[in-house]
Amino acid sequence: xxxxxxxASVSGSPGQSITISxxxxxxxxxxxxxxxxxxxxxGKAPKLxxxxxxxxxxxxxxxxxxxxxxxxxxxxxxxxQAEDEADYYCSSYTSxxxxxxxxxxxxxxL
Amino acid sequence: xxxxVESGGGVVQPGRSLRLSxxxxxxxxxxxxxYWVRQAPGKGLEWVAIxxxxxxxxxxxDSVKGRFTISRDNxxxxxxxxxxxxxxxxxxxxxxxxxxxxxxADYGMDVWGQGTTVTVSS
Numbered sequence: 763x764x765x766x767x768x769x770a771s772v773s774g775s776p777g778q779s780i781t782i783s784x785x786x787x788x789x790x791x792x793x794x795x796x797x798x799x800x801x802x803x804x805g806k807a808p809k810l811x812x813x814x815x816x817x818x819x820x821x822x823x824x825x826x827x828x829x830x831x832x833x834x835x836x837x838x839x840x841x842x843q844a845e846d847e848a849d850y851y852c853s854s855y856t857s858x859x860x861x862x863x864x865x866x867x868x869x870x871x872l
Numbered sequence: 873x874x875x876x877v878e879s880g881g882g883v884v885q886p887g888r889s890l891r892l893s894x895x896x897x898x899x900x901x902x903x904x905x906x907y908w909v910r911q912a913p914g915k916g917l918e919w920v921a922i923x924x925x926x927x928x929x930x931x932x933x934d935s936v937k938g939r940f941t942i943s944r945d946n947x948x949x950x951x952x953x954x955x956x957x958x959x960x961x962x963x964x965x966x967x968x969x970x971x972x973x974x975x976x977a978d979y980g981m982d983v984w985g986q987g988t989t990v991t992v993s994s
Contacts, residue, residue, distance in 0.1 A: 765916070796979040800917070807987060808909075808917065813972050813980030851917050855979040859931045861907070866916040 766791065766852055766864035773870040779840040782867045784852030785833060790862055792833035796855035799828055799837045802866075803848045811850075812837060839869070847871040874898035874983050876968050881988030884958055892988060894951035894968030899983075902926075902946035905971035907981055908953050910964035910990075920966070921953065925975060936962075958992045965989050 767785040774780040784791065784799075791797055799812040810819055812828035815835060825840045835854070839846055852864040880892040894906070908920040921932045921942040930942050941954040951968050966988050969981035 798980040800981075802917075807967060807984035808969075808981070809984075810972070810980055810982045813982070814978060819972070819980075819982055849916075853917075853919065853979070859929075860933060861919040861922065861979060863909075863917045863919055 764862070766854060766862055768850075768852060768864035768867045770865070771868045771870065773872055774839075774842045775872045776842050776844065778842050779838060780842060780869065781839075782837045782850055782852075782869070784835040784837070784854075784864045786835075786854055786862070787833055789857040790833075790854040791830065791835050793857060794855045795830070797828070797830060797835040798853045799826075800851045800853070801848045802851065808851070842871055844871050874970075876970060876983055876985035878966060878968055878985040878988035881966065881990045883991045883993060885994050886959060886992055888958055889954070889956045890958060890990060891955070892953040892966055892968075892990070894953075894985060896949045896951070896970070899970070900974070901944075901949040903974040905977035906944065906951045907969045907971070908940075908942060908951075909967045909969055909981070910962075911967070911987075912961070912964040915964075918964070922971075922977065923951070924977060925971075955990070958990075960992050963990060963992045 800808040815830045816828040877895045923942045939957045943952045970983040971977045972980040972982040
């Protein structure tokens with residue numbers, strides 16, 4: 763159960779777009795469409811931003827979008843806003859019927 | 873409203889046991905898979921376990937397999953995590969979270985509790 767690989771940090775200016783990658787293997791990200799993305803603000807519970815690769819739950823801004831190509835999933839945030847500054851984690855179902863998270867990415871809005 | 877509330881955290885010595893609870897309200901608990909996820913101090917999220925809506929399927933992370941047991945009482949709308957042989961590395965905030973879909977899980981977690989803190993220390 764090795765953690766999925768995410769960049770430790772990304773940054774962007776307000777209004778810009780950024781993309782966070784999440785790389786796994788054919789036994790997790792590449793093998794299933796069960797990739798989710800979570801936003802964590804300090805001291806708060808995680809918030810689901812994207813599920814099943816690209817589905818956006820009700821109430822989540824359409825500035826957030828997800829995609830997948832091969833063993834790599836991506837979260838794109840367009841029109842960056844100050845409140846987007848947070849930690850982001852991807853997760854994936856695995857061939858062992860378990861889940862695995864990525865190591866997390868700290869997004870800084872400059 | 874839809875809510876999950878964890879309890880049972882605390883300070884425990886290495887090798888001892890602890891049981892966490894997660895009380896659900898505002899939705900039909902018995903139709904959703906539920907997860908335990910933890911976050912150690914300064915670390916990322918770590919998936920711990922999942923139990924399907926009917927309790928018939930349970931899966932664990934390798935790091936807790938054989939020491940932790942997930943269970944649920946659908947008549948009480950409550951999820952449990954029995955933790956045995958605790959180690960310092962089990963120190964974390966433990967969250968329970970609901971699967972996004974009724975019935976068969978789709979492995980997203982759309983409702984989270986506020987977390988309960990477990991500290992394993994002598």
